[in-house]
Amino acid sequence: CTVSGCIGENDPDDERISLTIAYEVSSNMLEADSSPEIFADHISQISNFDITINTVDSKVAMLEALRFGNVDIAYMDSGNAWIGWNEYGTEVLAADQKSDGRSYYNANAWVLNDSDMAIAHLDSNELTNPFSLMESKASCHTGWLDSVGMMLPMGFLLGLGYANVLGDPNDIESLRGTIHGYFSDDSSIPDPGTPYYGESGALKCLSEGAGDIAFAKDNSIQDFCPVGDESPREDWCLENSRYVALPSFAKAPSDVFVYNPDYLDNGTLEDLTELLTSLDEDTDSSEILSNTFGTSGVVRTNSDDHLGIYSSFVTSIPGISAYFVDEQDSEEEITISIEELRIAFQVDESIIGTDHDPNLLAGFLSDELGVNVSIIHVESESEKISSLESGESHIAFMKHTSSLVAWKAHGLAVLAAIQNDDQTTSSAISGWSLSGSGILENSETDDGMIDPYGSTKGMVSCHTGTDPYTSSIAPLSYLIDIGHIVNDDSTSLSQELQIMSYFNDSSSIPMPNTTYFGESGAVRCLSEGYGEVAFLSENFISNECAESIQEGEDWCLGESNYSSLGIVGSLPSTSVMYNPLVLDTRSRASILNSLIDLNYDMYLENYSRPGFGTYTGCYDISVHKVFEDIPKQSCGDEILKNILNGPGIARVNSQEHLGEYSQDILMVPGGFYAIEEYMSTE
Numbered sequence: 001c002t003v004s005g006c007i008g009e010n011d012p013d014d015e016r017i018s019l020t021i022a023y024e025v026s027s028n029m030l031e032a033d034s035s036p037e038i039f040a041d042h043i044s045q046i047s048n049f050d051i052t053i054n055t056v057d058s059k060v061a062m063l064e065a066l067r068f069g070n071v072d073i074a075y076m077d078s079g080n081a082w083i084g085w086n087e088y089g090t091e092v093l094a095a096d097q098k099s100d101g102r103s104y105y106n107a108n109a110w111v112l113n114d115s116d117m118a119i120a121h122l123d124s125n126e127l128t129n130p131f132s133l134m135e136s137k138a139s140c141h142t143g144w145l146d147s148v149g150m151m152l153p154m155g156f157l158l159g160l161g162y163a164n165v166l167g168d169p170n171d172i173e174s175l176r177g178t179i180h181g182y183f184s185d186d187s188s189i190p191d192p193g194t195p196y197y198g199e200s201g202a203l204k205c206l207s208e209g210a211g212d213i214a215f216a217k218d219n220s221i222q223d224f225c226p227v228g229d230e231s232p233r234e235d236w237c238l239e240n241s242r243y244v245a246l247p248s249f250a251k252a253p254s255d256v257f258v259y260n261p262d263y264l265d266n267g268t269l270e271d272l273t274e275l276l277t278s279l280d281e282d283t284d285s286s287e288i289l290s291n292t293f294g295t296s297g298v299v300r301t302n303s304d305d306h307l308g309i310y311s312s313f314v315t316s317i318p319g320i321s322a323y324f325v326d327e328q329d330s331e332e333e334i335t336i337s338i339e340e341l342r343i344a345f346q347v348d349e350s351i352i353g354t355d356h357d358p359n360l361l362a363g364f365l366s367d368e369l370g371v372n373v374s375i376i377h378v379e380s381e382s383e384k385i386s387s388l389e390s391g392e393s394h395i396a397f398m399k400h401t402s403s404l405v406a407w408k409a410h411g412l413a414v415l416a417a418i419q420n421d422d423q424t425t426s427s428a429i430s431g432w433s434l435s436g437s438g439i440l441e442n443s444e445t446d447d448g449m450i451d452p453y454g455s456t457k458g459m460v461s462c463h464t465g466t467d468p469y470t471s472s473i474a475p476l477s478y479l480i481d482i483g484h485i486v487n488d489d490s491t492s493l494s495q496e497l498q499i500m501s502y503f504n505d506s507s508s509i510p511m512p513n514t515t516y517f518g519e520s521g522a523v524r525c526l527s528e529g530y531g532e533v534a535f536l537s538e539n540f541i542s543n544e545c546a547e548s549i550q551e552g553e554d555w556c557l558g559e560s561n562y563s564s565l566g567i568v569g570s571l572p573s574t575s576v577m578y579n580p581l582v583l584d585t586r587s588r589a590s591i592l593n594s595l596i597d598l599n600y601d602m603y604l605e606n607y608s609r610p611g612f613g614t615y616t617g618c619y620d621i622s623v624h625k626v627f628e629d630i631p632k633q634s635c636g637d638e639i640l641k642n643i644l645n646g647p648g649i650a651r652v653n654s655q656e657h658l659g660e661y662s663q664d665i666l667m668v669p670g671g672f673y674a675i676e677e678y679m680s681t682e
Helices: 036-046 059-067 078-087 116-122 130-134 147-159 174-182 198-207 220-224 266-281 283-293 303-314 320-325 359-369 381-390 400-410 468-481 495-502 518-527 540-550 585-600 636-642 654-667 671-679
Strands: 017-024 049-056 073-076 091-096 104-112 213-217 243-245 250-253 256-259 298-300 340-346 372-378 395-398 413-418 426-434 533-537 562-572 575-578 601-609 613-620 625-627 649-651
Touching: 017 036, 017 059, 017 266, 036 049, 036 283, 049 059, 049 266, 059 073, 059 078, 073 078, 078 091, 078 147, 078 250, 078 256, 078 303, 091 266, 091 303, 104 116, 104 130, 104 147, 104 198, 104 220, 116 130, 116 243, 130 147, 130 654, 147 174, 147 198, 147 213, 147 250, 147 303, 198 213, 198 220, 213 220, 250 303, 256 266, 266 283, 266 298, 340 359, 340 381, 359 372, 359 585, 359 636, 372 381, 381 395, 381 400, 381 575, 395 400, 400 413, 400 468, 400 562, 400 575, 400 654, 400 671, 413 585, 413 654, 426 468, 426 518, 426 654, 468 495, 468 533, 468 562, 468 654, 468 671, 518 533, 518 540, 533 540, 533 562, 562 654, 575 585, 585 601, 585 636, 585 649, 601 636, 654 671
Parallel strands: 017 049, 017 073, 340 372, 340 395
Antiparallel strands: 073 256, 091 256, 091 298, 104 213, 104 243, 104 250, 395 575, 413 575, 413 649, 426 533, 426 562, 601 613, 613 625
């Protein structure tokens, strides 16, 4: 080392260089060994730099100090450094180097070993995904916009479609609502100085039961809860075996020294870099560096090399994409980032030009998004998946079976769901018996519990023969769950044989075009006395019986003659699917918001309002205005009814919409294979 700033070469005749370092106020900065003033005095003694410490109260203040030249360098989290690099042009000069030589950390989610996420991670089943189970859990973050504790995990979850942006995709504050919307209202986003702030705080949040997931580094438990007597353990530490690290979702660049090239000249920069990277050569210097900044050595680097890996994750964060990736001088509102939206649709040519033409939906979305929207014609559910995988299309409306296969086997994700007529996004599957059959009357167990299915073993059962879930998987998974069937993962029995093994060899699992096929067929099977219990939609009898009697059909005896034995499963409604590797988070949010806007339209015909006149047109309830020039078939409620076959669209994600359905299917041996086989026929 031959420059004037290096250790041991403090020549009194050399010109002294004043240097100000930003240091964020922390709870331990007043401790004897951790005071930044010790570092400042030490550097001033061993080099020609006169160091001054400028304390700041937040990461934002640190960036602002660099931006306006109030400090020369700052040591900060890589997430904060990435923002400064992209927004203000600050640059990295050196990075923390770990004892193993790495200048990065693996970013992990930590959970406790008895959580469903840990179990899913350790079960060796490729169809169970611990990240999918994070939805609705209380999350513990290290702080607002922290790298490992917020930006990387949220970039990962948003980027791969586990979560969707809630709110304005151009507003960074939407991230806060997205976190609470995807995880839980009880999720911890702590401020500096509060008990759960920082990595230690996030793990404390997990350990004390305030949260279910903590986002931290791969070595965090080792650092805060060391085994042995060489270092003290934090008082919140549980037994180390209680902590399970889920698979790393990103490499997090280590903390960095940052400068503003507008205020620091190249000569001083080079001397300073040489000095910092040589501190680990001296024991005292290395120890002081560690006490002050938490690292015993740093390596030379730059923004591109060190922070570039960060960009693909961070640009999925709402607001960051808008402010830091797009042109700063653009005055246009930033919405969708693709030039054309393509929708995969299975279309019967006979509906083109009618009220059921999907081009009406395309026109609505085009007006909302300001880009061209086109319909990609496909012939099957499988082709929808292929179209999304290849990027030929961006979204597709898919049935429950194909949605599950697309999610579990192809990495596609759910953006929204079409509501059922009752405005729910799922429909219950129940068991039914004839009233007075004695099944309900004799359902009380010895311990006083009501178990109507306990007495159905050996009975002849009536199934729909339609999709595998409704027909057999839902009742089987329920019986497995309550312990009436012992789940043997090694079984090779088909669902049909599993049904007959529990119920009766004569149980009805009909083929298409036979007497007992379908839901009305299952009711007929029960009504005619062939079977003693039938499985079908919870609302089918109440919705269809009266109409069937009026039309002279004889499969229904009247609604009062049937009794529900209770719900055994739940069937998700139609999903809006997309490929998270093709469609970025900002475009997803814009498309989702536009789809939701369909809910706000209502077509009025000769609607009279006293004192205001009579209206005919498309009424947008969000702005309380009637648009008389919009044709009836192009109004949102008509598009929903005629094209999407539902009264509305709801915001959901994959786990929220398909999670329970998936869990039931995976509980039954061969269940997922049966769904895949059935989907290939749709």
